[in-house]
Amino acid sequence: MKMAVQFVMRIAILFLLTYELAEAAAAPMAKPDCNSTCGNLEIPYPFGIGPDCYMDKLFEVVCNGTGSSAKAFLTSIDKEVRQINIRYHLYSSDPTVQVQMPIIYSNNCRSSGSGAALNISGSPFNFSYYHNTFISVGCDNFATITGLGPVVFGCKSHCIKSNIVERTRCSGFNCCESSYFPSNQQEFHVQFRSIDESLAREEKACKYAFLVDHNWLESNKPDPSSVQYWETVPIVLEWAISNRTNHSRDMFESLKKRHDVRCSFSDEDEDFDSFTCDCAYGYQGNPYLPSGCQGK
Numbered sequence: 001m002k003m004a005v006q007f008v009m010r011i012a013i014l015f016l017l018t019y020e021l022a023e024a025a026a027a028p029m030a031k032p033d034c035n036s037t038c039g040n041l042e043i044p045y046p047f048g049i050g051p052d053c054y055m056d057k058l059f060e061v062v063c064n065g066t067g068s069s070a071k072a073f074l075t076s077i078d079k080e081v082r083q084i085n086i087r088y089h090l091y092s093s094d095p096t097v098q099v100q101m102p103i104i105y106s107n108n109c110r111s112s113g114s115g116a117a118l119n120i121s122g123s124p125f126n127f128s129y130y131h132n133t134f135i136s137v138g139c140d141n142f143a144t145i146t147g148l149g150p151v152v153f154g155c156k157s158h159c160i161k162s163n164i165v166e167r168t169r170c171s172g173f174n175c176c177e178s179s180y181f182p183s184n185q186q187e188f189h190v191q192f193r194s195i196d197e198s199l200a201r202e203e204k205a206c207k208y209a210f211l212v213d214h215n216w217l218e219s220n221k222p223d224p225s226s227v228q229y230w231e232t233v234p235i236v237l238e239w240a241i242s243n244r245t246n247h248s249r250d251m252f253e254s255l256k257k258r259h260d261v262r263c264s265f266s267d268e269d270e271d272f273d274s275f276t277c278d279c280a281y282g283y284q285g286n287p288y289l290p291s292g293c294q295g296k
């Protein structure tokens with residue numbers, strides 16, 4: 001009896017192992033005959049390395065270097081990319097990428113090259129309002145985010161004479177944080193002003209601001225005052241396949257015929273502005289490849 005149970009369990013374990021191995025091998029993420037990784041980063045279609053491997057030049061990845069130290073760049077925004085997700089997050093409807101974006105400095109700081117703005121217009125990416133936090137560092141600092149229409153917002157930080165550096169919180173002394181950022185933006189500017197004119201002397205000190213991946217911030221807890229020496233920080237962008245994307249019409253038509261995908265358009269839709277998809281319940285893999293979803 002005992003032996004029979006063991007035997008059955010062993011078969012079950014063997015079965016589970018083969019099943020998982022088969023599944024891992026069977027769910028391709030990149031187009032066939034394309035390099036599916038750059039360094040440790042997996043590059044799922046519609047992203048790709050090389051003209052026959054991406055859906056549109058907007059999703060082109062260039063891999064610089066070899067082995068695990070290679071770095072991937074998204075050519076449409078000319079930024080290093082650290083994560084590419086094709087599945088969307090439960091609380092925000094679009095899938096995301098994490099890229100390295102420059103820090104924005106006040107005029108009197110070292111020049112940053114990017115000026116006082118971040119601009120990814122013309123790309124399929126938007127700054128994620130859900131996954132990012134806006135932070136500004138400076139004394140007597142009123143940092144406002146502008147260029148987003150009539151609403152102006154930002155945060156204020158007062159001077160503090162003590163040498164104690166706020167390591168983990170930006171609560172309004174030498175460093176402030178605004179978790180509110182509007183959705184669907186591709187461009188914004190930051191203006192740094194003085195809160196108190198009598199402190200105008202302090203205004204000569206360097207001020208800077210950055211939008212940053214909230215999860216990255218929580219797990220890395222960088223000293224905000226050391227960020228001024230960095231070139232870039234990780235930011236989360238959301239993406240979708242828009243009707244301006246090459247081959248998007250063909251993809252839309254073929255996705256509509258499939259039962260193994262769930263997309264942001266409905267079966268009756270004849271047209272689309274933009275869409276994203278996931279494998280249907282019970283399937284997993286890459287919905288953007290013709291046979292990319294595999295039954296679990």
Ligand SMILES: *[C@@H]1O[C@H](CO)[C@@H](O)[C@H](O)[C@H]1NC(C)=O
Pocket residue numbers: 033034035050
């Ligand atoms: C994959 O990348 C390697 C190294 O960069 C290159 O030699 C090879 O030709 C690539 N393969 C394809 C199918 O693009």
Ligand SMILES: *[C@@H]1O[C@H](CO)[C@@H](O)[C@H](O)[C@H]1NC(C)=O
Pocket residue numbers: 055056057058246247
């Ligand atoms: C769109 O596709 C056409 C034909 O495949 C190709 O010639 C063109 O370069 C593509 N454009 C972009 C932006 O990928």
Ligand SMILES: *[C@@H]1O[C@H](CO)[C@@H](O)[C@H](O)[C@H]1NC(C)=O
Pocket residue numbers: 064065073
């Ligand atoms: C590729 O990496 C090399 C060495 O790190 C660097 O000099 C070069 O600027 C990089 N190219 C791009 C396009 O980033």
Ligand SMILES: *[C@@H]1O[C@H](CO)[C@@H](O)[C@H](O)[C@H]1NC(C)=O
Pocket residue numbers: 117119120121122187
């Ligand atoms: C942002 O980029 C777009 C496209 O490259 C350009 O048309 C626009 O003028 C840029 N905005 C600013 C303020 O530079």
Ligand SMILES: *[C@@H]1O[C@H](CO)[C@@H](O)[C@H](O)[C@H]1NC(C)=O
Pocket residue numbers: 094124125126183184185186238239240274
């Ligand atoms: C980005 O924002 C524009 C509006 O500015 C919107 O039309 C588009 O669907 C958004 N894209 C994503 C991926 O959220």
Ligand SMILES: *[C@@H]1O[C@H](CO)[C@@H](O)[C@H](O)[C@H]1NC(C)=O
Pocket residue numbers: 243244272273
């Ligand atoms: C994409 O959709 C928008 C909104 O429906 C429409 O105004 C635009 O003409 C469409 N563009 C293309 C290339 O189909």
